[in-house]
Amino acid sequence: MPPALVAALIGLADDHLILGHRLSEWCGHAPMLEEDLAMPNIALDLIGQARGLYTYAGELEGAGRDEDALAFGRLERAYRNLLICELPNGDFAHTMLRQFYFASFMQLFWQEVESSTDATLAAIAAKAVKESQYHRRHCAEWVIRLGDGTDESARRMEEAVTLLAPYAGEFFIADPEACGAVAAGVLPETQALQHAWQADVEQVFVAAKLAPPEAVYAQKGGRRGLHTEAMGHLLAQLQFMQRSFPDMTW
Amino acid sequence: MYSQGLIGSGDQTTETPKFLAAFQARIDADEKIEPNDPMPAAYRKTLIRQIGQHAHSEIIGMLPEGNWITRAPTLRRKAALLAKVQDEGGHGLYLYSAAETLGVSRKQMTEELVSGRAKYSSIFNYPTQTWADIGAIGWLVDGAAIMNQVPLCRCSYGPYARAMIRVCKEESFHQRQGYEIMLKLAEGSPAQKEMAQDALNRWWWPSLMMFGPPDGASEHSDQSTRWKIKRFTNDELRQKFVDATVPQAQRLGLSLPDPALAWNEAGGRYDYGEIDWDEFWAVVKGHGPLNKARVAARKKAWEDGAWVREAALAHAKKRAARQSVAIAAE
Ligand SMILES: [Fe+2]
Ligand SMILES: [Fe+2]
Ligand SMILES: [Fe+2]
Numbered sequence: 001m002p003p004a005l006v007a008a009l010i011g012l013a014d015d016h017l018i019l020g021h022r023l024s025e026w027c028g029h030a031p032m033l034e035e036d037l038a039m040p041n042i043a044l045d046l047i048g049q050a051r052g053l054y055t056y057a058g059e060l061e062g063a064g065r066d067e068d069a070l071a072f073g074r075l076e077r078a079y080r081n082l083l084i085c086e087l088p089n090g091d092f093a094h095t096m097l098r099q100f101y102f103a104s105f106m107q108l109f110w111q112e113v114e115s116s117t118d119a120t121l122a123a124i125a126a127k128a129v130k131e132s133q134y135h136r137r138h139c140a141e142w143v144i145r146l147g148d149g150t151d152e153s154a155r156r157m158e159e160a161v162t163l164l165a166p167y168a169g170e171f172f173i174a175d176p177e178a179c180g181a182v183a184a185g186v187l188p189e190t191q192a193l194q195h196a197w198q199a200d201v202e203q204v205f206v207a208a209k210l211a212p213p214e215a216v217y218a219q220k221g222g223r224r225g226l227h228t229e230a231m232g233h234l235l236a237q238l239q240f241m242q243r244s245f246p247d248m249t250w
Numbered sequence: 251m252y253s254q255g256l257i258g259s260g261d262q263t264t265e266t267p268k269f270l271a272a273f274q275a276r277i278d279a280d281e282k283i284e285p286n287d288p289m290p291a292a293y294r295k296t297l298i299r300q301i302g303q304h305a306h307s308e309i310i311g312m313l314p315e316g317n318w319i320t321r322a323p324t325l326r327r328k329a330a331l332l333a334k335v336q337d338e339g340g341h342g343l344y345l346y347s348a349a350e351t352l353g354v355s356r357k358q359m360t361e362e363l364v365s366g367r368a369k370y371s372s373i374f375n376y377p378t379q380t381w382a383d384i385g386a387i388g389w390l391v392d393g394a395a396i397m398n399q400v401p402l403c404r405c406s407y408g409p410y411a412r413a414m415i416r417v418c419k420e421e422s423f424h425q426r427q428g429y430e431i432m433l434k435l436a437e438g439s440p441a442q443k444e445m446a447q448d449a450l451n452r453w454w455w456p457s458l459m460m461f462g463p464p465d466g467a468s469e470h471s472d473q474s475t476r477w478k479i480k481r482f483t484n485d486e487l488r489q490k491f492v493d494a495t496v497p498q499a500q501r502l503g504l505s506l507p508d509p510a511l512a513w514n515e516a517g518g519r520y521d522y523g524e525i526d527w528d529e530f531w532a533v534v535k536g537h538g539p540l541n542k543a544r545v546a547a548r549k550k551a552w553e554d555g556a557w558v559r560e561a562a563l564a565h566a567k568k569r570a571a572r573q574s575v576a577i578a579a580e
């Protein structure tokens with residue numbers, strides 16, 4: 001079971017690190033000062049969650065890898081994040097819709113993990129569930145404001161819905177490497193969360209006067225290290241210091 | 251991060267001598283001036299300019315450090331840097347709010363900033379080239395900001411003084427965090443130590459310039475001192491900063507890039523070399539390495555975000571209209 005759980009935790013940690021990285025790119029460039037504070041705040045929570053997950057994965061693995069070895073020390077093919085997390089930010093509508101999708105999914109996910117048979121994960125989930133609730137609310141409000149704002153904001157929101165549609169399905173595709181952890185009751189089966197997630201999205205889209213996303217062919221592969229071309233550039237920044245100055249203390 | 255010695259404008263007030271004397275008496279009695287209190291127009295204008303410049307400095311200051319968020323060397327450093335840059339944005343927000351109590355809107359101030367007319371601390375026009383710059387900025391730039399801002403906690407204008415109390419607590423946390431980054435580098439590999447020394451070499455002189463022009467050349471100090479907006483002169487604050495910082499550099503085992511730096515036994519202070527005021531004025535006047543890029547980045551954020559702000563406003567109006575219809579129907 002540990003290898004499955006380690007793989008699952010690394011994938012989950014990668015989701016949080018990579019999406020936190022993307023969100024942090026907005027810092028200093030947001031549409032308003034309040035969002036210059038809110039987006040880094042969410043990014044901080046995501047990076048905090050990644051740290052807890054990497055640390056625990058490293059302990060279970062027992063190969064001496066700490067959070068930084070896992071976060072910075074792998075090649076692109078070894079990162080297991082969902083593709084939606086690595087997509088470039090696009091405009092504010094795209095960023096907020098992506099964040100809403102992710103937070104809505106994670107809120108459901110962490111709610112299940114709170115009753116995990118693994119006490120360490122249950123503790124991580126207890127904190128993360130509150131954070132993802134706040135993220136979900138903040139981003140859902142933006143989806144509604146932009147969807148039901150001006151003609152331009154509604155058009156941009158619709159574009160974001162179309163652009164993200166192929167990437168939302170990956171949340172619910174079973175990760176074969178992690179299925180041992182699911183079978184042991186340590187982590188939830190994500191497929192079982194799809195219904196609740198869709199209901200949440202629908203409810204927000206109604207308030208936002210947005211048409212629901214069309215069912216499209218789902219892009220997948222993140223959990224197997226098959227990434228978009230954007231990923232390598234993201235990692236070039238993320239890993240710059242550790243690659244330029246290996247094995248040093250900072 | 252900080253407000254620089256003020257530049258530009260010298261106003262005459264039209265208030266009666268009796269009014270001005272009564273105002274001065276309140277200041278002399280160390281009373282706090284609050285937003286609705288009568289105040290001379292020049293007092294208001296000086297504060298709007300100073301608080302505005304300070305707020306802009308916090309906001310522009312997010313950019314050089316933000317430049318390293320995606321490249322921080324460890325997750326712990328990344329989280330700390332994100333939190334720091336977010337704090338600076340928060341400082342900007344309180345300061346804009348303090349300025350708004352004087353009758354100027356955040357929108358007006360932002361438009362001045364993105365048009366390139368507003369001043370902000372010149373130090374942020376220098377580039378952050380290496381990770382050590384993040385340590386040097388925290389240590390030196392936040393350190394200089396604290397020297398400037400601690401006296402502002404006793405400023406005669408209440409909302410500014412109160413904002414500064416909160417801001418100073420966070421700035422001193424930033425300063426310690428920056429120093430700790432430098433300490434790790436100084437204790438590290440030769441490459442890390444070299445990076446730290448190089449950053450110190452580049453940031454030392456601009457940090458001294460943060461206190462503004464030398465006392466003889468500063469236009470606003472006298473009146474600002476009488477009004478208890480300013481409590482120390484630029485040179486006094488600069489000296490305090492040098493005296494506090496030299497021993498810190500020694501503890502790091504780094505050298506300051508000033509051959510004239512020496513302990514003055516009789517004066518109980520460090521003497522330091524001549525500051526390159528030509529460079530200072532060039533940067534103030536817009537010729538620093540990144541003046542144009544800094545303003546352009548904020549301008550782009552402001553312009554690209556216009557549709558978001560418009561949408562938020564339009565949505566709020568729709569909501570309010572729907573609510574009043576609902577109430578009318580009850
Ligand atoms: Fe600040
Ligand atoms: Fe400041
Ligand atoms: Fe600061």
